[in-house]
Amino acid sequence: MQRILPLIAAQARPRLIGEPIEAFADEVRTALAAQPDSRLVVFPELHLFGDSDPDRQRAEKLHEAAEPLDGPRVRALRALAADLGIWLVPGSVCERGPEGQLFNTQLVLSPEGDLAGYYRKVFPWRPYEPYDPGDRFATVDLAGVGRVGLNICYDAWFPEVSRHLAWMGAEVIINVVKTTTPDRKQELVLAKANAIVNQVFVVSVNCAGPTGMGRSIIVDPEGNTIAEAPDAEPVLLAAEMDLSAVEHVRTHGTENASRPWSQFQEGDAALELPLYQGRINPGAWSPQSFNS
Numbered sequence: 001m002q003r004i005l006p007l008i009a010a011q012a013r014p015r016l017i018g019e020p021i022e023a024f025a026d027e028v029r030t031a032l033a034a035q036p037d038s039r040l041v042v043f044p045e046l047h048l049f050g051d052s053d054p055d056r057q058r059a060e061k062l063h064e065a066a067e068p069l070d071g072p073r074v075r076a077l078r079a080l081a082a083d084l085g086i087w088l089v090p091g092s093v094c095e096r097g098p099e100g101q102l103f104n105t106q107l108v109l110s111p112e113g114d115l116a117g118y119y120r121k122v123f124p125w126r127p128y129e130p131y132d133p134g135d136r137f138a139t140v141d142l143a144g145v146g147r148v149g150l151n152i153c154y155d156a157w158f159p160e161v162s163r164h165l166a167w168m169g170a171e172v173i174i175n176v177v178k179t180t181t182p183d184r185k186q187e188l189v190l191a192k193a194n195a196i197v198n199q200v201f202v203v204s205v206n207c208a209g210p211t212g213m214g215r216s217i218i219v220d221p222e223g224n225t226i227a228e229a230p231d232a233e234p235v236l237l238a239a240e241m242d243l244s245a246v247e248h249v250r251t252h253g254t255e256n257a258s259r260p261w262s263q264f265q266e267g268d269a270a271l272e273l274p275l276y277q278g279r280i281n282p283g284a285w286s287p288q289s290f291n292s
């Protein structure tokens with residue numbers, strides 16, 4: 001059975017810190033006017049936290065802008081998602097943690113206006129980013145469609161993140177990005193590689209120039225490009241992803257050949273993983289969605 005997820009990945013220029021949410025709301029409405037059937041709209045990492053003042057310390061400004069997840073910024077974003085009746089990923093926000101931490105936190109807001117899920121970036125880009133690291137992975141169920149996994153920019157460089165999201169049942173990994181450096185070309189390789197080895201869709205949406213390198217990309221579970229921005233100009237990437245393709249690829253194999261989630265057989269010994277002081281347990285290897 002098809003499970004279609006029409007989405008917009010908005011390769012957009014960052015909005016300035018402190019800019020009214022109403023300006024962002026207009027941006028979302030403009031995107032929906034171009035693709036009115038979309039159920040999910042995704043913006044880049046820290047989209048609401050652009051900085052035009054190089055004379056002040058960036059970390060200081062981010063700390064000043066941070067709010068808890070029950071603060072007025074998230075409440076306004078929840079109301080926007082409800083008003084438009086969409087799933088909304090407004091990129092990530094600066095979250096003030098319960099003990100004063102500064103988290104880079106990705107949000108998923110539901111069509112009913114709920115904070116359906118959030119993810120604190122586990123791998124901030126050190127030594128350049130001031131954020132405290134999160135301590136857990138996160139998935140969100142989009143009712144009637146499927147499960148998405150969340151990660152932010154540099155997380156894509158750590159295969160453990162995508163592997164765990166897929167194991168937790170994610171059929172789509174939403175990778176929000178603010179890459180300003182030339183290694184965006186390597187990130188395109190990682191988007192395809194993470195899709196292939198985990199047999200999931202990957203949506204990697206970067207910010208536009210002149211801040212970011214652009215080149216946002218949407219990849220299917222076999223590593224094929226569904227949509228890609230050719231450069232750093234602002235653009236809306238639209239796609240209709242049939243999430244049933246994940247089950248098909250995992251059942252029949254990538255290119256009808258490789259089935260990594262079905263590698264182990266009954267009776268296989270556990271594989272020790274000294275790096276993690278853990279192990280691969282063959283009996284618990286397959287993703288949750290695959291088992292179900």
